[in-house]
Amino acid sequence: MLSYPTVRVSLLFLAIAVAGLFVADIAITTANPWRDLGQFFIGVATPNFxxxxxxxxxxxxxxxxxxxxxxxxxxxxxxxxxxxxxxxxxxxxxxxxxxxxxxxxxxxxxxxxxxxxxxxxxxxxxxxxxxxxxxxxxxxxxxxxxxxxxxxxxxxxxxxxxxxxxxxxxxxxxxxxxxxxxxxxxxxxxxxxxxxxxxxxxxxxxxxxxxxxxxxxxxxxxxxxxxxxxxxxxxxxxxxxxxxxxxxxxxxxxxxxxxxxxxxxxIVPSPLRNGEGLAGLSSWLGDVMITEALPGIWNTIVLTQVALVATGLLSLLAFPLISKHFGGPVRRTSGHVFLVIARSTPEYILAYILLQLWGPSMLPAVVALALHNGGIIGHLIGRQTNAIELRPDAPTGFTRYSWELVPRVYRSFLAFLFYRWEIIMRETAILGILGIYTLGFYVDSAIQNIQFDRAMILILITASLNIGVDVLGRFIRRKLALQTMPTC
Amino acid sequence: MITKQIRKWLVSGFLTLAVATTASAQTFVFTAIPDEDETKLVERFRGIADYLSEQLEVDVRYIPVKSYAAAISAFRNNQVQLAWFGGLSGVQARALVPGSEALAQGVEDQAFYNYFIAHKSTGLERADELPEGVRGKTFTFGSKGSTSGRLIPEYHIRDRFNEAPETVFSRVGFSGNHTRTLRLVESGTYDVGALNYKVWEKELEDGNINTDDVKIIWKTPGFPNYQWTIRGDVDERFGEGFKDRVRQALLDLDDPALLESFPREGFIPASNDDYEPIRSVASELGIID
Amino acid sequence: MSGFAFNDLSASFGDKRVVGPLSLEVQQGQHVALVGKSGAGKSTLIKLLYERLTHQASLVPQGLGLVNALPVFHNVFMGQLDQHPLWYNTLTLIRPFRKDRDIIGTLLNGLSISEKQWVPAASLSGGQRQRVAIARALYRSAPMLLADEPISALDEPMAHLVMKALTDQFSTSVIALHDVDMALAYCTRIVGIQDGRIALDQPASELQAADIMALY
CATH class of the missing domain: 1.10.3720.10 (MetI-like)
Known part of the structure; x- marks a missing residue:
């Protein structure tokens, strides 16, 4: 198995995500998360239009x-x-x-x-x-x-x-x-x-x-x-x-x-505005980098990597829900409903809801990102498996899943996942506005403090980070010869 | 056929722009920092809009915003001419809009104070100074740009422990507003929080606080807080003496229901200098340059 | 003038030479059939010639080059896009002019596919598609024709009809054909290609089918 480059890359990303879990802030901080979640579902069940x-x-x-x-x-x-x-x-x-x-x-x-x-x-x-x-x-x-x-x-x-x-x-x-x-x-x-x-x-x-x-x-x-x-x-x-x-x-x-x-x-950096010259600018930049940009970048990357792997795992778990090779029409229909809800809820709203219910940590963000993106990839992969014709005597159950289907869709699964890598990072950064300490948190703080020069620098840093991940994602997809159509 | 469509499109575009411009050219617009539940704010400030409209004989409109910064930006960009700011947001706004001035403040805003509150599970009790026991607990501010939700609590935390809040507490969050801080500490999401005493007392009076779950552990010393701030150029736009008329209307406000909704006993004159203490604290904490 | 003479025709695929070097001269009025095994280099030679004769020649490539999403009419009309101003072409895309509809209708009628005029090329059969590409070449009415297996998907009566139309309209042509009888019937000169070089070049009137079969 290890001789396959796709497997090696997957394991590498898995290892990074596991390491990320150790440094990430993963916790449910509310006293009664399940009661709140229950109240939320009761709310959805008794909508007030x-x-x-x-x-x-x-x-x-x-x-x-x-x-x-x-x-x-x-x-x-x-x-x-x-x-x-x-x-x-x-x-x-x-x-x-x-x-x-x-x-x-x-x-x-x-x-x-x-x-x-x-x-x-x-x-x-x-x-x-x-x-x-x-x-x-x-x-x-x-x-x-x-x-x-x-x-x-x-x-x-x-x-x-x-x-x-x-x-x-x-x-x-x-x-x-x-x-x-x-x-x-x-x-x-x-x-x-x-x-x-x-x-x-x-x-x-x-x-x-x-x-x-x-x-x-x-x-x-x-x-x-x-x-x-x-x-x-x-x-x-x-x-x-x-x-x-x-x-x-x-x-x-x-x-x-x-x-x-x-x-x-x-948006002109305040040292320049106040005529402090280049010396003032470099100490100002240093301050932005150390107190805001670097912690923001670190948290953004950690959260992105954990969320990426969580997305992957969830997609692999979710695609059988709508695959014709498993279960009857009832299960597939409910699978469809679940995946439609998961993917049509913007991750920002999902994260917002979960943050309200579970309290602030990276956990709600990871779950929100995984649900939304996993919903999209699971749907695409599930649809792909429906085009596969299995031989009549193909094994059933878990063996069918692990021997017949996953190997056939794994490459396009990875292609979608790496395509969404950049999207996940862009969302991760933005979730900071909700109070998780990714780059968006510092951008939002700068704006709240009416320091648009700082906000601008941090937005530019976020953009470069996204472009970097986009390039890396394309590089990996090319290396592994993975092809895909865009998703959003 | 195509040119016709393009023309239609352009006309429609201009129409919307035109509608947008005329609609508010002569409307006096104000906003307020979103420091409490939005429903309450909308209710309260619609009442104020009606009152001012009657007194000033111009169209007056209140627009709700989602953040303190949005309130400041709208004021700075002259999309609103009057705002109900907190101490800090008022200082920030007036620094950005030369000529703007603090018009009036609530009677209670001369010496406003804060409560630090704690969930019952912490076992913390009310004391004369911020208890040492808060160290290592989780803590929530209100909004990032809030005076009583952020600036003053942070000042006192640093003053008491000589450390940044992030090192004193195991987790630091921003709930968004005072009502939310109360709810989060009451439910135990955070161990400790700091909020505006007015919100606490109003909620307590309305029977919305379960005092078994959450209690006050410290009351801060007083500081100047909320005020009405107006742009300097309103006289040019709405006629000579308009600013004074707005001030007078605010000072004259005696509708008990409206005052109760703030809640304030009444409004008294205020000046920019009243907020110098806030400015110096904010500058000390690096929140303003 | 619509003849040509090229001395240095050659093409390679990677390090492998597929055509030439060879010389080919064609006089006005000649109808040349290129014959030979598949892979001998006929298609490449046609391509090479088109590169040099773009301005004087209509091309029917083996892949046909139809725009699948457009109806037959527009695929044919594309043969004369250079004849009209942009506004005319754009309007035609939305709603064709009567004059063009009539001309192209007649042309399609001659190829027995007039009933398909407004059908997208994507939904045509192989033989129909081939006739659309031929109609486009006829419509362009360049002085010379370059065609690569233009009748490969047509039944025999249709193939005769098409070969006749092509050799009637174009005064000069170079047509790659695998059907030796057709080549002998409609072309005036046979050029046999073997391993990218000319292995046979004689007037059609002097050849029998058997002479050509030697190439295969």
Whole structure:
């Protein structure tokens, strides 16, 4: 077994995660975690849909921000995809997508304030970076032969319209629709920093222990996501896109002086602002590094590695739930429901809920990340096993699982896992806002202390860390010759 | 067909922008730091909005925010013109907006104080100074930007133990607000916490505290706290003498139900200088530059 | 002019030479059949020629190069994208002009697939796809034709129809064919390829099928 590189890499990551467990802060700190959890489930079981007058509006805003953000992101992402082969463009896109939507929202809040543009851009910018990358990959894979056959003198645009786009259209459409779902999740969590989407009310209800209200919001959100195939129709899309900007809410007018101030004063490191020169800057930077960046980086990495392996283990445990090779239709349907809930709950919301119930430590974060990401990978792998035909006399039960199925899906399982490595790290960093000591904690603290220069440095560090993990993840996938399509 | 769609799209975009601009051009907007349960805040400040609107004869709107920093930013960005700040957030906001001033404070805000509270399992009892026994326990502040939830407790912890809170306690958290601190210590999630005495007393009066589970272990010395702060440029926008009218309206506020919702006995004049002690403590702790 | 003469045709795959070096001269009015075993280098030779003759030649490659998501009409229309301004091409993508619909309709009719005009190429059979690629080459109406096994998936009557149409419309052509009888029937000159070199080059009228079989 050890001669397989995939097995060796898996064991290496497992060992790192186990070592991480020893240094990580894993604990349930509430006195009655199970009672709280029980109350939460009772809340979900007895939803109160009429608690907040703003609930429907919030739902509408969630959809509106999601649509406008994803539409703008996909438009600009497409333009960027056309020039994606240029190195500066690739670096630019890697950079904008390495910064999480919530961080973008926190940045824009400082100068656009509660203007709809804050929420729209917070989604559109990172999504444009992701769209650019994926669209360019899709375009690259299109058949080059038709364009070679065009008569010389055909304009580049006509050639693109006839010979490239139609070939990738279905893939582009499928991926964009998929991102729209992600966009609704992103839109919902923007409420946690004060935008008028679902997260706003969810946070309020939760922090006040009004679980029935929170349960109603979660149920509405699941219904919204689960019914997307019904209400998102290609023919209705133009109507939605035209209507969406009207439902973003009013917000407050933009004061452009604030924008200028943010870029020319707020984010300039304070020693430079105060004329302390380079000496002041280096001691300031040293202070940021030692007291905030390094502990933040350390905790982010530890939590990421533990959560990555937990995600992997959970995916391997979960995929039989929806695989046709195990259990009957009843078990598979309930498996589907479980995985749909796990993957359509944003990890931020899952982590928030678990933190409220279990108290602050890395444990709720690990469980939230593993549930959400494991739900996604488990679903993809489970679906893959349904395409496998076993011989009639194949063994059953655990032997079937371990001898027949896992070996066949292990490579694509690893591919998905390493693809999500960077995503898990981005989320890990952001969970700091909830009070776990990852980079997001220090970013949030800096913002709470109105020290945007520090916040900016820490966000840049977070982005570099994500880019680093992305590169490493791709390197490992290439080394092991693993291929995958993007997930979000 | 395509150009028509683009035109429609652009028009719709401009419309939303236009709507957004006109809606609040002449509305006097205020906010408040989210130091307690949001439902309570919304209820309380909607009442204030109605009262001010009547007194000032302009549209007055309250917007709830999710963090202390968001309240400060909205004030700084002139998206709100008036805010109910804590001691620290007021100092931060006024430093960022030249010309802004503290208008009025609650009677009780001249000498505000904090309670350190502990869960029954710690066995800690009320004392004249912060008990040595808190060492090694878990501890929660309120919000990171809070005066009574963060600044003052941290000052006293450092003063008492000569160490950072992270080394005194085995775990340090930020609950988010005072109500939440109370709930977390009451349920035993944290052993010890520090909160605004007003929140404690109001919850106690309303019968929302199980005093078997949680008790006060120390009361801090007094410090200046909450105040109404207004931007310096409101007169230009809402007419000469507007600032004074706002101050007068606040000082005149005598609706018992509204005052009870804060809860304050009434409002008295305040000045920026009243908050110098807060500024110097914050600067000592490195929270402000 | 639509003949050509190349002296230094050669191509390698890795270190392995697949074609040439060889010289080939084709005069206007000649219809040349390239014959030989599969793997002899016929396709590579066609590709080499197309690289040099892009401006004068229509190509029917073995892979056909259809855009599967587009209907037959647009696949054929692509043969004349260079003839129209961008707005015209873009509009055609959404709603074709009557004039083009008629011309392409007639062309497809001649190949007996006019009923498939608005069907995406993806849902066609192999023989239908091959005729779409041929229609595209005809529509481009370059002076010369380069084709790589253009009738491999067609039944015999259809194959005759297509070979006739191709040799009628193009004054000059180079067609790789594995069907020796077809080559003799429609081409004026037979060039046999063996291991990437010319092993036979004679007028069709002087050859019998048996002479060619020696190459296989």
């Amino acid at each position: 009429f608690s907040t007058e703003g609930l429907l509006t919030a739902l509408l805003r969630t959809v509106a921000f999601g649509f406008v953000g994803v539409a703008l992101g996909s438009f600009f992402g497409f333009l960027l995809a056309l020039v994606y082969r240029l190195l500066p463009v690739r670096i630019f896109c890697a950079f904008i997508r390495a910064i999480h939507e919530l961080f973008w929202a926190l940045i824009f809040l400082q100068f656009f304030g509660f203007h709809p543009l804050t929420g729209v851009l917070a989604i559109a910018i990172p999504y444009a970076g992701i769209f650019a990358k994926v669209y360019s990959e899709i375009l690259e894979e299109s058949d080059p032969e038709p364009s070679r056959l065009l008569p010389p003198g055909t304009s580049a645009i006509a050639s693109f319209l006839y010979a490239r786009i139609p070939d990738c259209w279905v893939q582009i459409r499928t991926y964009t629709a998929y991102r729209l779902e992600c966009g609704l999740r992103s839109s919902a969590i923007l409420g946690f920093v004060g935008l008028p989407t679902l997260g706003f009310y969810l946070e309020s209800s939760f922090s006040q222990g009004m679980y029935s209200d929170a349960g109603a919001m979660l149920i509405l959100f699941y219904v919204l996501i689960a019914t997307m195939p019904i209400w998102v129709r290609p023919k209705l899309l133009p109507a939605y896109l035209l209507a969406a900007p009207f439902f973003l809410g009013e917000g407050f007018p933009i004061v452009w002086g604030n924008v200028e101030r943010f870029f020319t004063e707020d």
